[in-house]
Amino acid sequence: MMTNKFPDNFLWGGATAANQYEGGYLADGRGASTADAITGGTQTSPRMITYQLLDGTTGKVTREKALPTNAKTYIDPDQYYPSHIATDFYHHWKEDIALFAEMGFKCYRFSISWSRVCPKGTKELNEDGLKFYDQVIDELLKYDIEPVVTINHFDMPAYLADEFDGWSSRKTIEYFLFFCETIFNRYRDKVKYWMTFNEINILRSWTQLGIHSNDPQTLYQAKHHIFVASAKAVEIGKKINKDFQIGMMVCYIPNYPKNCRPENVLESLQFNRELEFYMDVQVRGYYPAYKIKEFERKGIKISKEADDDRILAKGTVDYIGFSYYMSSVSDVDAQESDMVIGNQMKVAKNPYLEASDWGWAIDPMGLRISLSKIYDRYQVPLFIVENGLGAYDKVEDDGSINDDYRIDYFQKHIQAIHEAITLDGVDVIGYTPWGCIDLVSAGTGEMDKRYGFIYVNLDNEGEGDLSRKRKKSFDWYKKVIETNGQSALDVQ
Ligand code: P53
Numbered sequence: 071m072m073t074n075k076f077p078d079n080f081l082w083g084g085a086t087a088a089n090q091y092e093g094g095y096l097a098d099g100r101g102a103s104t105a106d107a108i109t110g111g112t113q114t115s116p117r118m119i120t121y122q123l124l125d126g127t128t129g130k131v132t133r134e135k136a137l138p139t140n141a142k143t144y145i146d147p148d149q150y151y152p153s154h155i156a157t158d159f160y161h162h163w164k165e166d167i168a169l170f171a172e173m174g175f176k177c178y179r180f181s182i183s184w185s186r187v188c189p190k191g192t193k194e195l196n197e198d199g200l201k202f203y204d205q206v207i208d209e210l211l212k213y214d215i216e217p218v219v220t221i222n223h224f225d226m227p228a229y230l231a232d233e234f235d236g237w238s239s240r241k242t243i244e245y246f247l248f249f250c251e252t253i254f255n256r257y258r259d260k261v262k263y264w265m266t267f268n269e270i271n272i273l274r275s276w277t278q279l280g281i282h283s284n285d286p287q288t289l290y291q292a293k294h295h296i297f298v299a300s301a302k303a304v305e306i307g308k309k310i311n312k313d314f315q316i317g318m319m320v321c322y323i324p325n326y327p328k329n330c331r332p333e334n335v336l337e338s339l340q341f342n343r344e345l346e347f348y349m350d351v352q353v354r355g356y357y358p359a360y361k362i363k364e365f366e367r368k369g370i371k372i373s374k375e376a377d378d379d380r381i382l383a384k385g386t387v388d389y390i391g392f393s394y395y396m397s398s399v400s401d402v403d404a405q406e407s408d409m410v411i412g413n414q415m416k417v418a419k420n421p422y423l424e425a426s427d428w429g430w431a432i433d434p435m436g437l438r439i440s441l442s443k444i445y446d447r448y449q450v451p452l453f454i455v456e457n458g459l460g461a462y463d464k465v466e467d468d469g470s471i472n473d474d475y476r477i478d479y480f481q482k483h484i485q486a487i488h489e490a491i492t493l494d495g496v497d498v499i500g501y502t503p504w505g506c507i508d509l510v511s512a513g514t515g516e517m518d519k520r521y522g523f524i525y526v527n528l529d530n531e532g533e534g535d536l537s538r539k540r541k542k543s544f545d546w547y548k549k550v551i552e553t554n555g556q557s558a559l560d561v562q
Contacts, residue, residue: 074492076555081216081499083177084170084506084523085456087223087268089153091509092183094160098198101189103153104236104277105225107143108133110152110530111515113428119276120146133275137282143228150532152510152517153225157526158536163206165538166507169524171213173544174551178215179455179502180206181223181268184249191227193248200256207260217261218455218502220319221250221303223268224512226280236280237292240375243299250303254310262315264307265391265455266300269321271348287370294372297351301385317389318352319455320345324440328401328418338400346447349390353448355383389499390444393456394483397423397436428460428519434482441490441498451497456504457483460511460519463541471525471541480543484550484558503547507538523547 089105096102109130111117118130121137122144130146131137145151159166170178184191186199210217226236234241254264267273270293275284279292300318307314325341327334343360350358356379365372398417409418423431437457444452459479463471480503490496505521508528513519516530523544528534549557 076488076491077499078554079176080554081177081218081453081501082551082555083175083179083215083218083500083502084173085179085218085502085504086159086506086509087181087220087512088183088186089156089181089223089225089510090505090512091156091159091180091507092186093154093156093158094202095151095154097160098202099189099196100183100199101185101191101196102143102145102228103183103185103225104143104228104231104280105153106151107145107228108151108153108277108515110150110510110532112518112530113514113516117515118149120144120149133277134284136284137276139282141282142232152515152532155528155532155536157507157509157528160202162536162538163202164209166524167206167209167213167215169538169540169544170506171215173506173523173548175213175215175506176551177218177263177500177502178210178506179218179220181220182253183225184222184246185225185227185229187252188227188245188249190229191242191245191249192229193245195252200252203253204256207257211260216263217257218263218265218453218500219253219257219261220265220268220455221253222246222266224273224278226278231276231280234280235282236276237295238279238281238288240295242280243295243302246299247302247306251306251310254307254314258311262313263317263453264314265317265319266303266387267296268319269393270296270300270318270352271345272321286368290365290370291372294374294378298378298381300352300387301355301381304385304387305381315388317391317453318348318387319391319393320348322392322394322440322444323396323398324436324443325398325400325417326420328399328404331402333402334400337402341398341400349444349448351382352387353390353450355386357382387450389451389453390448391453391455392440392444393504394437394440394454395457395504396430397433397439398431426459427462428514430460432459432479434479434486437483438486438490438494441487441496442494445490445494445496451499453499454487454501456502458504458521460505460521462518463520463525465525465539469539471539473541473543476541476543477546480547480550481558481561484555488555488559
């Protein structure tokens, strides 16, 4: 029967990631991760990676730059690294989960820090690290909140980056699978929803992949190892519990051609393939023809082991998780000065849309378009695991935070999801707004870019008592969940 409602078991919730939220960076036996060696920043001053060479000299580079071949992770005592404390979920988990429960969360998406469980990333386990996640998961289940686990979100054990050049080594696959098997077994009866790699399409450079060089050959070889690792994780997970739902996760930024000029249409097609490539491999189980041709043209040679193609074909995912923040535009004639920074890439400005204070185009209809495009192409369940508005929030004298702009953003996006479900027939299983509690921005490393329903008292330099406060959007979202989305639809 056609219904006009969100599905009864729709997973409303929120999302975070260990490197941006947990803190507790060396607590209870945790090892350092690459994310711990990236400094803070702002919109105008980029985050830097700090490193040390064998002769003891130190240096720093932006994340776009390659590191010297033998550079090792280095924490400079004079720098501020926001991941070390982040917004301290490590010491506030009970209080924060109580707030999530108060909003009525049906699920909560978080990532497990690999170096908390395996301090070096190798097969040595840190039982105390696992105990932290035991507590978190048990606390969620106490409130009937379904845990949704991202296995790897933008970090890797520093040791693997230092000793193996991260994902450029095949050895890293084996270590990663040990980590997966450990948490799959441990949470076999407690966690059903997993996703392997956060925003697999935008993973790059040392911080996310542990690779010292950024040339396409190294990058795509590392990504091949990640594809194999993900597919193998699916295979292993299903053996541990056949009911596991194991998904992929892509940063989905749909691209529109500026107009009907064929050059722009072709450019846009190619831009979209940069996202589709990852879904093609992980949902269909093989490399698409356009990518094989691109590799040939660019002289990129992926070295594969005999079994790799079988592994990719066997380990296809159960659902597609994706983040959606903005759309982008292709215009072959765009001048540098007309371009906005939508992501790591520069994209042409869309004159029909407003943008956030960080230049991200706000496009609710783009979410309906994205859901339709993805579902039309793959016909697997879709999970919107990130969406939200990064904004400057102001605490008023009376302590209130009136984030009407955020309410407006969510309202329109929830309406778009509803249209995709009821008008287009898209199978959407849930919605977890990003940074449901304030946390460190991945892109800029600052606190000022806030996403939460819950405010955390901490600034860009790490000053603040970390106290939590409900924003106006807190009660608004609570109502949305209580009415299974209806309250967001009633207002126009
Ligand atoms: P921040 C760029 C474009 C779209 C999504 O991003 C992105 C990024 C990376 O900066 O990342 C995802 O914090 C990511 C989260 C991240 C969130 O979007 O730069 O999965 O870790 O925090 C928002 O505003």
